[in-house]
Amino acid sequence: MSGDAPISTPWRPSKKDARYTGPRACVKCHAEESATQHLTAMGRALEPVATSEILRAHPRLTFRSGPYAHEIVRRGDQSLYTVTDGVNTISEPILYTFGQGKAGQTYIFRHDGSFYESRLSFYKDIQGLDVTIGYPREIPPSLEVAAGRRISMDEARNCFSCHGTGAAYGNQLQLDRLVPGVTCEACHGPGAEHVAAMEAKQFKDKRIFNPGKMSADDLSQEFCGSCHRSAEQVISNKLLRGLITVRFQPYRMFTSRAHDPADMRLTCTACHNPHENPSADEAFYDPKCFACHRSFASLKSPAVAKTEEKEGRTDKACPVAQSLCVSCHMPKVEFPGSHFKFTDHRIRIAKAGEQFPN
Ligand code: HEC
Ligand code: HEC
Ligand code: HEC
Ligand code: HEC
Ligand code: HEC
Ligand code: HEC
Ligand code: HEC
Structure with missing residues (x-):
């Protein structure tokens, strides 16, 4: 589901030099919060394809609408999303999975230099593919539309900011620094300064955001x-x-x-x-x-x-x-x-x- 993410908040500062540590750095001092968070739906709101349980468990998913045949096929650590009308074909590796399939698992891929959201999603309830929520169910007018919806950089940044951690620096989306899923620092803000302060036993200024x-x-x-x-x-x-x-x-x-x-x-x-x-x-x-x-x-x-x-x-x-x-x-x-x-x-x-x- 899409929409605007706020620009700058204590838990999601739009600083270019924000320093994130990743959730592993929190475990040794916060065992209780760390025990289950990474297993929750929020903690797994976005996953890389290599470790996606759903894509690994379903090595071949198919769907047909009118002249278009869709397929998601596992190749080693990758999953390939292919749509064909019998003449032309669009085929791209999936970059990230969004959601765990309760109300859908949707796929993000790159095509012609842009991000795309897949027109099909995996649903747990039917253990298979169906049209992504919000998309018209009619037969798509073109192969491109059958594959999905092109999303702007702004929208992509919002998707990755709501489903992931540390994806945005200033107004830039930096996927190389993304921690997949809504993890500790998505809600508490960048944690490097807090870890350093706590290790130095400077407990007065905790340098971390507590929404509580x-x-x-x-x-x-x-x-x-x-x-x-x-x-x-x-x-x-x-x-x-x-x-x-x-x-x-x-x-x-x-x-x-x-x-x-x-x-x-x-x-x-x-x-x-x-x-x-x-x-x-x-x-x-x-x-x-x-x-x-x-x-x-x-x-x-x-x-x-x-x-x-x-x-x-x-x-x-x-x-x-x-x-x-x-x-x-x-x-x-x-x-x-x-x-x-x-x-x-x-x-x-x-x-x-x-x-x-x-
Ligand atoms: C070296 C140990 C250590 C590490 C590592 C650490 N913390 Fe803490 N954290 C503490 C201590 C000590 C407190 C203060 C506890 C208290 O006041 O009861 C604290 C407090 C907090 C609080 C509450 C702050 C407040 O104002 O109430 C949050 C939130 C928090 N930590 C999150 C994190 C996150 C997220 C990470 C990982 C990025 C992390 N911590 C890593 C030791 C650590
Ligand atoms: C950084 C964005 C973000 C924030 C902040 C956030 N959530 Fe979420 N939350 C998500 C996303 C994304 C999902 C969908 C996860 C999925 O199903 O893949 C979700 C799912 C959930 C779920 C459903 C879990 C399930 O089993 O289906 C609950 C409950 C929830 N959030 C509660 C909260 C509460 C309470 C807060 C505030 C204390 C909160 N969230 C703050 C992004 C966020
Ligand atoms: C009075 C209790 C209560 C409060 C307060 C509450 N929830 Fe829930 N929430 C529930 C119940 C009950 C469920 C259903 C759990 C189930 O059956 O799995 C639920 C489920 C959810 C889900 C999973 C999706 C769904 O529709 O089942 C999300 C997301 C969620 N809550 C977010 C929130 C957020 C965000 C807030 C604050 C605005 C909030 N909840 C406040 C009781 C509450
Ligand atoms: C403003 C924050 C926000 C943005 C932006 C956003 N999402 Fe979400 N998304 C959520 C929350 C919160 C939920 C959980 C509640 C729900 O299912 O409606 C969710 C749920 C989902 C689900 C269902 C997950 C499940 O396990 O059932 C999928 C799939 C999804 N989003 C994909 C995307 C994609 C793809 C994008 C970008 C094109 C995107 N979202 C953008 C916040 C966001
Ligand atoms: C979806 C948002 C969210 C995520 C993700 C999240 N937290 Fe929290 N955290 C909160 C909220 C909200 C509170 C305040 C809860 C309250 O006071 O009821 C809190 C409180 C805390 C506290 C203070 C507890 C206390 O006793 O006052 C610590 C420590 C903490 N979180 C650590 C973590 C760590 C470590 C992770 C990652 C494993 C994490 N949190 C992930 C939202 C989140
Ligand atoms: C089997 C369904 C059911 C369950 C379970 C139930 N309620 Fe109700 N409740 C109703 C109905 C129906 C009404 C409206 C009664 C009427 O107007 O005569 C109502 C009315 C109410 C009202 C309005 C009372 C008034 O005088 O205006 C409150 C408050 C309320 N319920 C709270 C609760 C709480 C708290 C619980 C759990 C302890 C609960 N309900 C469990 C069905 C239920
Ligand atoms: C923060 C206190 C608070 C909590 C917690 C709370 N309520 Fe209420 N509830 C109220 C108040 C205040 C009203 C409005 C009473 C009035 O108008 O006379 C209300 C009204 C209602 C009504 C009547 C609504 C109507 O349309 O007439 C129902 C039913 C109800 N509550 C059920 C619940 C149930 C079920 C829960 C737990 C899931 C719950 N409430 C939790 C304070 C609360």
Whole structure:
């Protein structure tokens, strides 16, 4: 998915001399954060072809649309993306894979001196290729279009900045310095000065950015929203309306009735540890809701209501159920063609058969 990445932030400074160390340098002092982060979907948001699990496990992928035959074939450590109409052929090695295939794995290749995004993506759900989300499903008018979409240098820089680490220096994309995936320094900024300071035991000035010290809305909107799309970005872009907004969790959360710009109990990190994959267990989220909402029991017992009030749980109780809150109030929504159900972060009373609320 494409869009603008911010120009310069503490975690992504646009300095030409930014010094990144790579995530291995953090392991010895931060074992806990380092244990799982590289295995998460974010940590693997972009991978080189040589180590791509999906491409290695699928040595030959094929797809047909009208006169065009597509193929991705493994050759040693490379994967070759080929499209032919029977007369002419475009064939290029894939440079990088984007995503792990939940809502698609899309391929970036170079052709005629430009970057291209593949018109086809791999989807885990079908274990095969289908049209990339956002592309028309009609038969493409030309071989070029069948292969993919040419992307400008600006857009490429944004792709690599949201899915990778340390790709941009000033306004330049420098792939030779890219660390694949959203790793430590994508979120904490270049770490070389921090490592040097900590090794020299200069603990006063840590020289590293900690998003945990931001206020609630800065963390969810400015920080997580810098890649996941803030409410401001979505609202100001008129093309982003309807079902597609289910992909933009900061916008959906911001427009929930529960949203309070200063309340940490509903920030992204209240429910997600960014160093781990999100929990798929619906019960995991109940205590997060109960941080604000009263229990079912409080409806009947004034004593319970009073205790809960002392704990700061002053919001209404659910009259319907006592657990698995997200199963009803954060419904899963299928975005057409994505082969995946996104979780609607607009917390609400969802009604059967309703139109998706914008
Ligand atoms: C030589 C050991 C060492 C290395 C290597 C190291 N750190 Fe740290 N880091 C520390 C210490 C010590 C602290 C302070 C811990 C504390 O205050 O409890 C710290 C604190 C932090 C904090 C919190 C800062 C704050 O203001 O709260 C972050 C974020 C962080 N490190 C990230 C990283 C990242 C990312 C890397 C790799 C680029 C890294 N560290 C490498 C020792 C290290
Ligand atoms: C540098 C950009 C960037 C930032 C900052 C960022 N994310 Fe992400 N995040 C991504 C990308 C890219 C993906 C898609 C990974 C994939 O599926 O390949 C993702 C995926 C996720 C996922 C889904 C994981 C899964 O299993 O499908 C969660 C949850 C998530 N991010 C939470 C957060 C939270 C919380 C924050 C803020 C604390 C945050 N992200 C900040 C880029 C970012
Ligand atoms: C502004 C930041 C941003 C930019 C720019 C961006 N992405 Fe993403 N991308 C994300 C985030 C966040 C997610 C996870 C949420 C989602 O799936 O919508 C994601 C998800 C994806 C996925 C689905 C991953 C999965 O495992 O399901 C693919 C594929 C993808 N992006 C490819 C690209 C490509 C290719 C480009 C450039 C042409 C690009 N993205 C540009 C932030 C970005
Ligand atoms: C997607 C963004 C993201 C990535 C990637 C990421 N972090 Fe963090 N990190 C955060 C956020 C957000 C916090 C604040 C969490 C909080 O306070 O709830 C944090 C907090 C920390 C802290 C401070 C913990 C504390 O107890 O205060 C350390 C240390 C740290 N991260 C190290 C790392 C290391 C090492 C890596 C790479 C292995 C890493 N982080 C990757 C977003 C990220
Ligand atoms: C009240 C809890 C809660 C909060 C707060 C929250 N999430 Fe989630 N998030 C969930 C649940 C539940 C899932 C679904 C997990 C699953 O079933 O795998 C999820 C899944 C995701 C996914 C995976 C894609 C999807 O749609 O399933 C991403 C990305 C994500 N959250 C990002 C964010 C970001 C960014 C924020 C902050 C704006 C945020 N979340 C705040 C509960 C929360
Ligand atoms: C930061 C505190 C907070 C958290 C955490 C929180 N809520 Fe709420 N919630 C509120 C507030 C405040 C309202 C608005 C109450 C009102 O308008 O009277 C609300 C409203 C609601 C509503 C009614 C929405 C409507 O459209 O009428 C539902 C349903 C709800 N919350 C469910 C949840 C669930 C489920 C969770 C956990 C996934 C959760 N809330 C987490 C504070 C919170
Ligand atoms: C089986 C589906 C389901 C589950 C699970 C569920 N709810 Fe509800 N909830 C509803 C429905 C339906 C309503 C609307 C009831 C009505 O209007 O009469 C509702 C209403 C609410 C309201 C609005 C109450 C009011 O007086 O306006 C809140 C807040 C709420 N739920 C929170 C939660 C929390 C917190 C949980 C988890 C402990 C939860 N819900 C679990 C279906 C569910």
